[in-house]
Amino acid sequence: MDKALSDSEKALVRHLQDDIPLSARPFAEIGEAVGMSEDEVVEKIREWQENGTIRRFGAMVRHQRLGYRANAMSAWDIPDERAEEVGRILAAADEVSHCYQRPRANGWSYNLFAMIHGASEEECDQVAAGLAGQVGVKSYALLFSSREFKKVSMRYFIE
Amino acid sequence: MIQSRFPVTERPYAALGEQLGISEDEVIERLEAIKESGEIRRMGASFDSRKLGYSSTLCAVHVPEDMLDRAIEAINAFHNITHNYERDHYYNVWFTVIAPGPKRIDEILREIEDQAGIGPIINLPALRLFKIQVDLPVLDEQVVDG
Incomplete structure (x- = not known):
C-alpha cells in the first residue's frame, strides 16, 4: 500500500514510533509538530490501525520482567509440500507466538520457524517434542538465546 | 488495557481514567511512574x-x-x-x-x-507468515498498577 507516504505522514510515523506525550492532549501536540490538526492525527492513526499499518498502539512492556523467562527458536525441516499444513499446526499452539516459512540455506536445512515461549527451557523442550509428535516430524532443532546483543524498536524514515 | 487498546481520542488519559475510575491527572502520574520504573519500554505505535x-x-x-x-x-x-x-x-x-x-x-x-x-x-526472508502474535497474555492490571 502506502509505498508513497506524504512528508507529513512520514513525520507522523517518526513521532508515533517514539513516546506519546504524557499531556492531556497528546495528539494535538504531535499534530503541531508534524503540521496536522489534532483531528487529522486521530483520523490517520485510526486508519492505520484499521488497515494494519499500525500493528499495535499502546505500551510496550518488558516481557522478561513480567515472567516470560524462556523462549526458544524452533526450526523444522519439513518437506516443502507439507510446509503449509505443518506451519498451520505449529501456529495453532498457544505457546507459539511467531511462525514463518523461510528458505533453506547452506548448512541450514530447516524451513519452518516457530518461536516457543515457556516458563523454563525444559517446558519449551516439552512443547516442541509434543508438536513434533503431533506433526510426525523428527528433524527439528531448538535454538535458545544465550545472550542478547541488541533489542530495540525499529525507527523508520530516519535515513 | 493500555497494552494494546490505548484510546485514540482527543483526551486519551481521561478516557483511560474513566475506564479505571481515576482522574486524568492520576492516570498520567501513574504512567510516568511506571515508565520511570522501566516496566514499560515505550508507549507508542508499532508499525508493520x-x-x-x-x-x-x-x-x-x-x-x-x-x-x-x-x-x-x-x-x-x-x-x-x-x-x-x-x-x-x-x-x-x-x-x-x-x-x-x-x-x-x-x-x-x-x-x-x-x-x-x-x-x-x-x-x-519470510516466504510465508503463519502467525505473528503481538499481544502475549500479560496481566493488564500489573501494567497499569505497576
Missing part, C-alpha cells in the same frame, strides 16, 4: 514494516568466539538491525534486518561481512 514500504529478514552467521566483539559491533552499528542474539548452533549469531528494500538489505549484509571479516551471512 511492509506497509511502510520496508523489507525485513532474519539472518544468521557463524562467528568464531575470538571475533565476536568485532562482529557484534559491526552488526549493531546499523539502526536497521533491531534484534541480535547469540544462539547455540554453528550459526551462532542471529539478527533481524529492516530496510527500504531487499537491495539495501544485501548492501548492509555485505558491509557487515567486510567490516567484521565474517561470513557468508545466510539471509532467510
Whole structure:
C-alpha cells in the first residue's frame, strides 16, 4: 500500500514510533509538530490501525520482567509440500507466538520457524517434542538465546 | 488495557481514567511512574514494516568466539538491525534486518561481512507468515498498577 507516504505522514510515523506525550492532549501536540490538526492525527492513526499499518498502539512492556523467562527458536525441516499444513499446526499452539516459512540455506536445512515461549527451557523442550509428535516430524532443532546483543524498536524514515 | 487498546481520542488519559475510575491527572502520574520504573519500554505505535514500504529478514552467521566483539559491533552499528542474539548452533549469531528494500538489505549484509571479516551471512526472508502474535497474555492490571 502506502509505498508513497506524504512528508507529513512520514513525520507522523517518526513521532508515533517514539513516546506519546504524557499531556492531556497528546495528539494535538504531535499534530503541531508534524503540521496536522489534532483531528487529522486521530483520523490517520485510526486508519492505520484499521488497515494494519499500525500493528499495535499502546505500551510496550518488558516481557522478561513480567515472567516470560524462556523462549526458544524452533526450526523444522519439513518437506516443502507439507510446509503449509505443518506451519498451520505449529501456529495453532498457544505457546507459539511467531511462525514463518523461510528458505533453506547452506548448512541450514530447516524451513519452518516457530518461536516457543515457556516458563523454563525444559517446558519449551516439552512443547516442541509434543508438536513434533503431533506433526510426525523428527528433524527439528531448538535454538535458545544465550545472550542478547541488541533489542530495540525499529525507527523508520530516519535515513 | 493500555497494552494494546490505548484510546485514540482527543483526551486519551481521561478516557483511560474513566475506564479505571481515576482522574486524568492520576492516570498520567501513574504512567510516568511506571515508565520511570522501566516496566514499560515505550508507549507508542508499532508499525508493520511492509506497509511502510520496508523489507525485513532474519539472518544468521557463524562467528568464531575470538571475533565476536568485532562482529557484534559491526552488526549493531546499523539502526536497521533491531534484534541480535547469540544462539547455540554453528550459526551462532542471529539478527533481524529492516530496510527500504531487499537491495539495501544485501548492501548492509555485505558491509557487515567486510567490516567484521565474517561470513557468508545466510539471509532467510519470510516466504510465508503463519502467525505473528503481538499481544502475549500479560496481566493488564500489573501494567497499569505497576
